[in-house]
Amino acid sequence: MSKPLDPVTVHIIAASQGADADPYSAHIFVRLLDFFSDTSPWQRRLWDTGTVLALRELDEASRWRERNVLSTSAVSWLADDIERLAGRDRGVGEKELRTQLRATLRSGVPHGSRHHRTLAQLTDLVQDGYIARWAVAVQGSSRPSPERLARAVASHLLDCGYSMGFLHRWVSGHVYGGHSLAELLDSAGALAHGSAHSFEVMVPFIALPKMELAQDLPQWRTAGQVNEWIQDKTKSPGGILTCGGFLYTVETRDTFGAADAVAETVDRLIARSGYTRKRTRGHKIPLPLGTVWVSSGTDTEKIELRREHGRGAFVLSLQAERRVYDVAEPTALDDALELAASLNFGSPGPAISGGWAAIEALLISSADGDDTRDRGSVAADRMAALVACSWPRGELTSLAHRHDPEEPDRLALALASAASNRERALLVAESLKSGRSLALTRPTDIAAQERMNQVVKDPRRTLNDVSKHITTAMRRLYRQRNLLMHGGSTNSVALQATLRTAAPLVGAGLDRITHAALTDGIGALSLASRAGLNLKLVGGTDGRHVADLLE
Numbered sequence: 001m002s003k004p005l006d007p008v009t010v011h012i013i014a015a016s017q018g019a020d021a022d023p024y025s026a027h028i029f030v031r032l033l034d035f036f037s038d039t040s041p042w043q044r045r046l047w048d049t050g051t052v053l054a055l056r057e058l059d060e061a062s063r064w065r066e067r068n069v070l071s072t073s074a075v076s077w078l079a080d081d082i083e084r085l086a087g088r089d090r091g092v093g094e095k096e097l098r099t100q101l102r103a104t105l106r107s108g109v110p111h112g113s114r115h116h117r118t119l120a121q122l123t124d125l126v127q128d129g130y131i132a133r134w135a136v137a138v139q140g141s142s143r144p145s146p147e148r149l150a151r152a153v154a155s156h157l158l159d160c161g162y163s164m165g166f167l168h169r170w171v172s173g174h175v176y177g178g179h180s181l182a183e184l185l186d187s188a189g190a191l192a193h194g195s196a197h198s199f200e201v202m203v204p205f206i207a208l209p210k211m212e213l214a215q216d217l218p219q220w221r222t223a224g225q226v227n228e229w230i231q232d233k234t235k236s237p238g239g240i241l242t243c244g245g246f247l248y249t250v251e252t253r254d255t256f257g258a259a260d261a262v263a264e265t266v267d268r269l270i271a272r273s274g275y276t277r278k279r280t281r282g283h284k285i286p287l288p289l290g291t292v293w294v295s296s297g298t299d300t301e302k303i304e305l306r307r308e309h310g311r312g313a314f315v316l317s318l319q320a321e322r323r324v325y326d327v328a329e330p331t332a333l334d335d336a337l338e339l340a341a342s343l344n345f346g347s348p349g350p351a352i353s354g355g356w357a358a359i360e361a362l363l364i365s366s367a368d369g370d371d372t373r374d375r376g377s378v379a380a381d382r383m384a385a386l387v388a389c390s391w392p393r394g395e396l397t398s399l400a401h402r403h404d405p406e407e408p409d410r411l412a413l414a415l416a417s418a419a420s421n422r423e424r425a426l427l428v429a430e431s432l433k434s435g436r437s438l439a440l441t442r443p444t445d446i447a448a449q450e451r452m453n454q455v456v457k458d459p460r461r462t463l464n465d466v467s468k469h470i471t472t473a474m475r476r477l478y479r480q481r482n483l484l485m486h487g488g489s490t491n492s493v494a495l496q497a498t499l500r501t502a503a504p505l506v507g508a509g510l511d512r513i514t515h516a517a518l519t520d521g522i523g524a525l526s527l528a529s530r531a532g533l534n535l536k537l538v539g540g541t542d543g544r545h546v547a548d549l550l551e
Contacts, residue, residue: 025181030443031150036168042504050155055123066111069487090137131189165256199258204245207287233300313343313507317515356481362524380474382528388467389531389549400424405439425547460539477502
């Protein structure tokens with residue numbers, strides 16, 4: 001039996017049906033909700049950064065190349081990739097601006113050169129009016145695909161510094177209000193031109209070992225002061241049990257972003273406490289309450305302290321195969337999974353370096369000869385191929401579980417008797433290929449069905465495009481790792497975006513590697529070779545089925 005629909009979903013369904021139906025707008029609304037939800041499965045998340053952030057990343061990369069932290073080939077690859085992405089981006093500008101941008105990108109952008117200076121000017125021009133250009137494109141005779149528009153708007157707003165929690169609430173408000181796509185895009189444009197605000201964030205602690213070390217800090221507040229501040233800001237009586245807390249002031253775009261920023265501060269505080277010697281009983285590390293209060297000066301909101309940042313790097317095969325706690329005799333795969341664990345629960349620096357170390361440990365072999373000269377790029381491309389090959393199976397399986405006709409049809413009966421997810425995915429793929437639609441209720445599943453229709457109709461072109469998006473995310477992860485390890489920098493313009501886009505994809509890749517190792521005894525390198533070959537052959541006479549690309 002299907003779960004009851006949430007109110008936002010009900011509103012979107014209403015917008016896509018009836019006499020005044022607008023499926024195009026409904027698709028965009030639901031995809032934005034997918035992108036801004038930290039509970040979306042990896043195959044429905046946003047894998048991209050926006051064009052503006054990519055240009056700023058190139059500007060930064062040029063500077064690091066001057067210091068020999070990044071190679072010339074890495075910067076050139078980034079410039080070529082941006083040219084590819086910008087060519088399909090309706091928000092970049094008209095022909096003249098695009099011509100100047102193309103010439104600048106093809107110059108190699110040497111640090112300090114006129115091309116480097118021009119890049120900064122072009123980036124500002126692209127940013128100014130970016131959302132407005134997409135809005136104009138929607139009104140034109142050749143509308144952009146709803147998927148591409150949703151990805152462009154979502155990535156641009158996230159790159160502007162807004163948090164996923166705030167943006168999810170923002171889209172939901174437009175859905176509840178029955179607003180049009182034009183109204184949403186007008187609002188998105190206003191957000192993009194907004195500025196950061198100052199927020200006070202109270203972080204209560206249940207325990208703080210060696211509390212005397214905090215008492216001279218300007219941010220420290222006693223237990224009484226914590227409760228007094230909360231009561232004053234919320235105008236509500238009562239108190240909380242606490243040993244004290246810290247009051248931080250941060251500059252962010254929204255309240256959820258302020259809470260996320262302070263979560264990273266708490267991570268650093270806990271990490272630093274590990275350098276002290278513990279001789280007393282009780283808690284050995286600082287223990288935050290788990291809730292923070294964020295005040296804009298006029299309003300105060302109580303928000304969960306999300307120290308894992310909703311990064312979504314999951315290896316569900318460990319649970320499915322009942323091997324989560326099987327650590328008595330660690331293997332090379334176990335070592336890699338331990339390195340990558342910080343993707344979910346670490347501060348940005350250790351998360352990126354640990355996640356990348358896991359990828360390189362599994363997907364590089366000294367026996368590959370020339371590949372080891374550019375081992376990072378090779379490892380990134382192999383992980384991208386793995387994830388791209390797993391995408392159709394993951395989405396087709398999800399749709400198989402969502403097919404729910406009022407009366408069981410032939411497909412429903414076949415799915416019920418299927419012995420594995422592979423069989424279910426094959427059944428759904430063949431149904432879509434024959435032109436039949438699934439009985440789906442949730443708009444997010446209907447949007448996923450549209451994407452799978454493209455896969456079964458033109459698998460090579462669609463999966464090639466998907467692979468390029470994932471490769472971009474993996475290469476960015478590798479560059480950020482180099483900035484951290486060789487440049488000692490934790491302030492990159494793309495640091496947060498890297499974790500947002502790459503962590504779920506790395507989790508998906510590690511999940512497939514783990515599944516292959518536990519069920520079939522296949523190593524990561526063999527699986528990556530299989531993925532690379534099948535991507536080249538898919539859609540041809542000798543190619544594998546889209547649900548079997550890792551089989």
